[in-house]
Amino acid sequence: MASQRWISLVLLASLIFLFCWTTVSALSLGDPPNVPSSQYRDKRDMAASTREQVQASTEAVKASLTTIIEVMQNLDVKKVKDIMASFSKIASLAPGIGTLAASVLNMVLAFIPQEDLVLKEVKKGFAEVNRKLDLLSIQISNLATDVEWFNYASIYSRDEVAILNAWDKLNDLRQNSNLVSTDEERLRLAEIFANYYESSGAESSVSNLYRYLTVDSTSLSENLNNLLKKKFKCDVKEIGRYNLYFSGLLWKGMFVNQFYWKLMGFNTVNKEAEHVEMFTKVYEAQYAAIDFCLQNYTDYMKKDVEETAKGLSADDKMAVALKVKAFLDKKYNWYNWVVVVYNKADKNNHIVFDAAEIEAGEIIVLVSHTPHASLSDETYIRETAETCFSNKYCTDIKINQCVEHHGGTYPAFAAFAKVTHVTYYEDFAEVPTPLHRVGCSWSTGGGRISIHFSRTLPTCTDYLCHINRRCGRLLYSNEWVCRCPAGFYGEYCEQRIDKSVIPRPDAIFPPIKTVQDRLKILENGLKELRCHNS
Numbered sequence: 001m002a003s004q005r006w007i008s009l010v011l012l013a014s015l016i017f018l019f020c021w022t023t024v025s026a027l028s029l030g031d032p033p034n035v036p037s038s039q040y041r042d043k044r045d046m047a048a049s050t051r052e053q054v055q056a057s058t059e060a061v062k063a064s065l066t067t068i069i070e071v072m073q074n075l076d077v078k079k080v081k082d083i084m085a086s087f088s089k090i091a092s093l094a095p096g097i098g099t100l101a102a103s104v105l106n107m108v109l110a111f112i113p114q115e116d117l118v119l120k121e122v123k124k125g126f127a128e129v130n131r132k133l134d135l136l137s138i139q140i141s142n143l144a145t146d147v148e149w150f151n152y153a154s155i156y157s158r159d160e161v162a163i164l165n166a167w168d169k170l171n172d173l174r175q176n177s178n179l180v181s182t183d184e185e186r187l188r189l190a191e192i193f194a195n196y197y198e199s200s201g202a203e204s205s206v207s208n209l210y211r212y213l214t215v216d217s218t219s220l221s222e223n224l225n226n227l228l229k230k231k232f233k234c235d236v237k238e239i240g241r242y243n244l245y246f247s248g249l250l251w252k253g254m255f256v257n258q259f260y261w262k263l264m265g266f267n268t269v270n271k272e273a274e275h276v277e278m279f280t281k282v283y284e285a286q287y288a289a290i291d292f293c294l295q296n297y298t299d300y301m302k303k304d305v306e307e308t309a310k311g312l313s314a315d316d317k318m319a320v321a322l323k324v325k326a327f328l329d330k331k332y333n334w335y336n337w338v339v340v341v342y343n344k345a346d347k348n349n350h351i352v353f354d355a356a357e358i359e360a361g362e363i364i365v366l367v368s369h370t371p372h373a374s375l376s377d378e379t380y381i382r383e384t385a386e387t388c389f390s391n392k393y394c395t396d397i398k399i400n401q402c403v404e405h406h407g408g409t410y411p412a413f414a415a416f417a418k419v420t421h422v423t424y425y426e427d428f429a430e431v432p433t434p435l436h437r438v439g440c441s442w443s444t445g446g447g448r449i450s451i452h453f454s455r456t457l458p459t460c461t462d463y464l465c466h467i468n469r470r471c472g473r474l475l476y477s478n479e480w481v482c483r484c485p486a487g488f489y490g491e492y493c494e495q496r497i498d499k500s501v502i503p504r505p506d507a508i509f510p511p512i513k514t515v516q517d518r519l520k521i522l523e524n525g526l527k528e529l530r531c532h533n534s
Helices: 002-029 048-073 080-091 094-108 117-138 147-179 183-200 202-214 224-231 236-263 269-295 297-310 317-331 344-349 378-389 515-533
Strands: 335-343 350-352 356-360 363-371 417-423 428-431 436-442 445-453 471-473 480-482
Touching: 048 117, 080 236, 080 269, 080 480, 094 236, 094 269, 117 147, 147 183, 147 202, 147 236, 183 202, 183 236, 202 224, 202 236, 202 269, 224 236, 224 269, 236 269, 269 297, 297 317, 297 356, 297 363, 317 335, 317 363, 317 428, 335 344, 335 417, 344 350, 344 363, 363 417, 363 445, 378 436, 378 445
Parallel strands: none
Antiparallel strands: 335 363, 335 428, 350 417, 356 363, 417 445, 436 445, 471 480
């Protein structure tokens, strides 16, 4: 008997603890609305005003999905400018999550005929959004490629899986809710989702993902972008690809969280505003990661060249030159790259101008870059080069002093062309083939000057950025980037991220299980336990 009484007391204490925990959890999300309990939700015909509200919610979902699809269609990682703009576009979707979640909830709990035209459009819209988000996943490579990344990714992946599974469960709820015919069945589906969500850990996984993307260097947790910089050696496109996926994952998690909170009847205004602020900080962290790689690209480039060249035979200089150029053109695509390969023993046979010499075993790889621009003034370049350099001493070449007039005033030769190097030795490879080569005098024989087309175009003239016109040339290229201040996005920083929560439609149906319902269940459990003990 004493043993039974002791067990009963333990159960009583456990229920009291659960009672307190439930109350605290409810208060943390806000006070629940005054709505009838689920036992009063009898099957009934939908009032005309309710039908209008459901229709309005359906239209709101359709409009939101259209906006999301338009944003997803314009995400790109081909150029730095596109990557920056893509980050900000996804961040701009954050203020609309609450409205979309509330509207979807109204649709889930209402009976809408399958032949409803707007419902069909909504189904197509969700299918397209899912497809676009899945594409972001497909575009990233396998995470498990090195020990450090694998160890961390195994931790990160648990949160990723939790969010993705919760998202799939929400999609199941949305798709199945209109396949049942009664309110009770729809409520049961909603309760199944709620029970799954509560045990999935999806809410904490969203917080974890946010921390992984924004944590500073003083934390014990490693920042995902720092790991990406190490893993991909600051490959801007790869970092951009992963971050777009992370943003899409964060959006999914926030949407599921807000849907659940609204389903339970919690006041989510503060949480919605918090999500908007979180997305803004994620965007700023992503922008900072790309900017770091741009400012330090030269160090990474030299290591890439050395590694690429050492992986090939030093005897085939042309193969090395072609491979290195292809690599640089792909990874550092804001420039056209010029690559020259020669033996280290022949270093004194080359005079290097605006280029970097990188040793790779027995060879030297000379790399230089020119901005992207359409070829022009070819005749002027050739004639001016001949006038300035032909038969002159190779060591006396002064590129900046080379100016020639042909019936008019032309700018300096350097405004149209670039001299990479001079050599008198034949055993070297150069790609691409120079636009022009000019002979010059070397102490031991004739030398040749390699001249490549190079024209710097004006930037930030036709493309004026909004907000103090913070337009900047991308390094020494002909590309430009609007450096948006915090809270602004778009190609020209012309749009502001609205940190205020977008008004959402009122909930048409009461939540599936209010906090009072949960407390009532606990109270009944306590009464039964007391009766049993007595």
